[in-house]
Amino acid sequence: MRNSALSSHHQIIINLLSCFIFLQAGIIHVESKVPAVIVFGASMVDAGNNNPLPTISKCNFSPYGRDLEGGKATGRFSNGRIVTDFISQAFGNKPLVPAYLDSSYGIEDFATGVTFASGGTGFDNKTADVSSAIPLWKEVEYFKDYKIRLATLLGKKAAIKTIKEAVYIISLGTNDFLINYFGLPDRSLHFTLKEYENFLTGIANNFIVELYRLGARKISLGGLPPLGCLPIKRTLVAGHACNEEFNTAAKSFDMKLKSLAAKLSGELQGSKVVFSDIYHIVMDVIQKPSLYGFENVKNGCCGSGRFEVSYLCHRWNPLTCKDASKYAFWDAVHPSEKLHFIIANNMMKTSLTEFV
Template sequence: MASCKAILCFILTYFLLQLSEINAKVPAIIVFGDSSVDSGNNNQISTILKSNFAPYGRDFIDGKPTGRFSNGRIPTDFISEAFGIKLTVPAYLDPMYNITDFATGVSFASAGTGYDNATSDVLSVLPLWKELEYYTEYQNKLREYLGHERANEILREALYLISIGTNDFLENYYLLPHRSSEFSVEDYQNFLAEIARNFITELYKLGARKISIAGLPPMGCLPLERTTRIFFRNNCVEKYNDVAKDFNDKLDGLVRTLNKELAAIRLLLSNPYDILLQIIQKPEFFGFQNVKTACCGTGYFEMSYLCDKMNPFTCSDANEYVFWDSFHPTEKTNSIIADHVFKSGLIQFL
């Protein structure tokens, strides 16, 4: 009996040591980007692009609408859990949280934003430079809370996740005339890639070393694009998908370059394109029944305030749907994407 207890004690001790090692290697998740990773920052700014009302969040913890553009958790929440940190990553502007909560993870993301400042102007959301400004403010708060040595260690060992870019094309370049008259598609891609380069370089100068930048999804397959481009008979708009693939190739080249140029950086491209396209092309394989329309509303064009509790068409089981609203995946889809991104790349940071 004593021997069994000793063995159990050893196993428990080993498990705890392993868990502490994981937490030591990635002590915090720090997030920048758009609605794919905004956990509620838009709630606190003057914009019409919000989701802090039902039925958003109906499958979240306690059924609470937090400002996440989904029925539940978003990819960064699942990634934080995968690293053994916490179940959700709070929004920096959310008054319910403070530096104690943010020490292990925080999101500066703002739904509707993009690399391009002109994109954030469309719906009056936080531009990317403002997210970086809030991050420097956060650094100061963290140093006051933990002391410079411990805070700097967390900032150096934290995993930085960047997910942004879809709005630059769908809500700016292809919707409004200014950028499309100024740039060819390829020139605009290069313009955005240069902003990405500068942003990552600034993060590096501020102490970040473990960084993942997400590529674009197959944006021509979003329900909104299928619906509004009726000429394509509700099929994916391959023109937009091709743009996404081309831009992802540019980001891949950028990642390779910066890994050579910036000493000790570990920069990774996390590409959701292929896994989401697989889900869209073979939804039944992943346990979905509907991919062309979304759960909320009629499933064709509703997002934000068009997807509210007064809408009588919202589906009863979001797990049957790939998309929650016309632009954003369901929690189930988010979990599959996050699992793929973690196992195919982010796991190297363990």
């Protein structure tokens, strides 16, 4: 029985790694009516919108991007591609979703996918203020501008069709808790944790209703990862164990987002609003790293992997690992390219099947 179980585990690893290699090569994709992948959110799905901004939340320098083709640091908080890049390619579109504020791209590039995400932002405007990031309402304004430019490129009728059939990926909330509620006194003095969760959920509700009004119909509302298991939080706990207070908060907020997605999917006629669970796939990787081919899930690859992120993760740090594929995290907060792929692959097999 034990040998059979080990054999099964080895086969899972082989299948997963093979799938990773194939998707990297652009072989695996699904046939679907998805003309574009349109992204809103924070650093996990930012592909360089923060590059021109006066913010400390930047990564347009090495070793970020070292495993991308050409080794270029694009502004992705990763050693390589990110979750939305993999999702775009899995839907049969391009392998890199460009940042809207990246001047090296034009509307022709954005027509099949674009990200408005900004590292350091959140649902809460005060969260964006802390990092001088793009607030969520401004991401919506960029989307409105994008619609006008798209209509000029494709014509009004074709643009409306693209907007309607595109898949919208939303990835927000981590910074609202890590940076804002637990990191600064203002929100925690005025809200209990449950009240703050409800406050954010209300913003999420209004945001999705606005996207629907602007033409969006296929919407994925992403949940939080296990916040207490991020390397930057494990550093503060004896034995580098996960911080259960943060994990409990993430699970509680996820339940509210899941309920919100179901409610809106029923209320917004002709729409599909799905909840994309990030927490459980990341936790499974953390609890069973060898099953996924990881050797380290406690530290990031960059530097000591305990606290380095953004400018603290730099090319001159001699401690940075040589092979990021052995690490679940790239820096102290963000997934490695390989974990980004695992998350994307899980989403494609679960919540995003609604849009295939």
